[in-house]
Amino acid sequence: MPAKAILISIGDEILYGQTLDTNSHWISGELDSLGIRVMKKVTIGDTKEEILSCLAESEKLAEMVLITGGLGPTNDDLTKPCLVEYFDTHLVQNKSMLENIQKLFEKAGREMSELNEKQADMPANCTPIANVIGTAPGMWFERNGKVIVSMPGVPYEMKRMMKDTILPKLKEMFIEDGIYHRMIRTIGIPESVLAQKIKDWEDSLPKHIKLAYLPTMGSVKLRLTTSEETKAIKQEVQDQIDKVLPTIEKYVYGFDDDEIEEVIGRALKNSGLTLAVAESCTGGYLSHKITSIPGSSGWFNGAFVPYSNKLKNQQLKVDEKIILEHGAVSEPVVLALAKNVREEFMSDVGVSISGVAGPGGGTKEKPVGTVWIGYSDKKKTVAKKFQFTKDRGINIQYSALAALNMIRINLDKD
């Protein structure tokens, strides 16, 4: 049985919908890769009673409780006083934590406030965890073989603390064997169609290999899980993957942690090719996705975001007549944009997107969600039309994903 964890996020701002909690998402992934099972995540407000009762309940159910948030210097931050009460202890100023906070202020050339000084007061029964990039130290409590950890809610401070101190300590205390995942990543096929296609294979899976469908925006991931991580099990899972692959090969863009933009990046790099993008309705999002990958400058030359029609014809030499005759959202325009951005940006592959993201701009012929995508390399220039949703944000994401998939498919063909 893997060790169990409960994550508690504290903060009214999360309950009120003003802050998106990405901390518990990141922590889940890290614990999962250690083989610790997150059994529950709870978000509660800055309210003493709720924090105390949630702590008590969680300590009963899991071997470790990881808390984020509520450690700021201001009065609405209640995590530390609650932990003091929960463990029936008191605060003591910790010199090393104080020095750390002082150093931070010196480095920034700012004066330290009284509120910040108080952040060095630590519950007497905890092991303080240094925060090298922020003013709120973490706290590590242990009793009866169980661990309760409190961390700041600022994501990069929490991550640094987890990586440097908490994950290594948890690994040492709790990890014997683990959980083993493999993932097959598909794009361009709905979950139910995929399920039908692989039904026979799914039914034939041995009981100790669990299959899950993880649909996300425009893509479905198939996850195979076992609770053992032996060499034999790993091979067995690989054999099952090899068995199902021929049935769904054209939809599979990668495995495990592969993101489609990374898969394309590797393919371009391995072939010594470079990419340029002209994106209108996605407004920079495709380029942002691509450049989120460290090292993308090795194969990505750049992007042009023509939000006004004037820019399309002036900068990328798309004939004004074509735009007037067919409209900016049309096959001839994305063909020209893909070819021209490839040439103008001195690249091997060019991709273009032009569509009606919404909410405005839709017509009867081209309703909101109509998107044309163009692809051009030295051998061919092609385009494809897509009809997405009524939602601007979703259309932007789908369009970028479809453009990436179009690059993948066309690179494969060459």
Added chain:
Amino acid sequence: MPAKAILISIGDEILYGQTLDTNSHWISGELDSLGIRVMKKVTIGDTKEEILSCLAESEKLAEMVLITGGLGPTNDDLTKPCLVEYFDTHLVQNKSMLENIQKLFEKAGREMSELNEKQADMPANCTPIANVIGTAPGMWFERNGKVIVSMPGVPYEMKRMMKDTILPKLKEMFIEDGIYHRMIRTIGIPESVLAQKIKDWEDSLPKHIKLAYLPTMGSVKLRLTTSEETKAIKQEVQDQIDKVLPTIEKYVYGFDDDEIEEVIGRALKNSGLTLAVAESCTGGYLSHKITSIPGSSGWFNGAFVPYSNKLKNQQLKVDEKIILEHGAVSEPVVLALAKNVREEFMSDVGVSISGVAGPGGGTKEKPVGTVWIGYSDKKKTVAKKFQFTKDRGINIQYSALAALNMIRINLDKD
């Protein structure tokens, strides 16, 4: 006392850290604006026992329980069977839901599978909620004046269902008076410095006005909350805002729901000005943030993302000698980029970003996190250097935010 809600997200993929739960974040904001208090959010896995015990506990504590996820057509989706067991009922095929699913498949020109047909089977005691854009209907249960709602986990299906059906029904059942928030949004000042600056004002606040500091990436929001929404209370809160404003005016970019990109958009639109962007290390993210605003095409002409140095001098005519002498991350380069993108893209304002996002590319003189930002309008061209973090993702976000703030400050000056 406002009505209380508990949100339950169901899905192993969330606990394993493979899917970021944005649903509960969105639902929180919607309920909050209705005056419903989300007291807790819980995420649990696809496990019968945990779903059942979480349902029982939540029904005890809150007037409404909103569930997302676990309604897919495949075998690992357990929400519906659990609800059937929880309410001790059975499934009945619902004709109208079946027709709806059939229509969706007809429209898509695809064949309906047996698995999808089963999605029209509904617990006998619930009111089914039509899903006009997906195959999983929602379910509305009522007993003893309390409500339990189950919705699909696909964000845009859930949102549509909430907007069309669930929110109006909850409003009718539960809303008498409400919760009233006002927000002051600041940028460029750390939480603790802000807290010191407004300490006297904070201490003088009447007890029925609660203040909270909500720090997010590069900005701190001050939220004033009251549990009443009378005209007198609204005026009292406004008076308190007017009282504190002079102390922090230069850091305040907006109020309530204002996003900085919207504030800038309004300012540009009102002055009849247009904007163009040349962004290197942010790789399209600034442009993406700007174009996420519907209607941004009215004042945003476009962006150029020169990821390779070659593009900088070829497309935006930055003298190659300047790049060779000072490097791409330098004051002269961002000055030239801002000016040239403004002129080349026929815009009134030009903004440029060039920096070392990391993880690679840092040097002793220009370590990771060094970012130059340029601003140019008809009267002046200026640049500013920033030193951000070691984290690529954070540097990209901070840089875009700093560029937006630089536009705000310089537009104000004109």
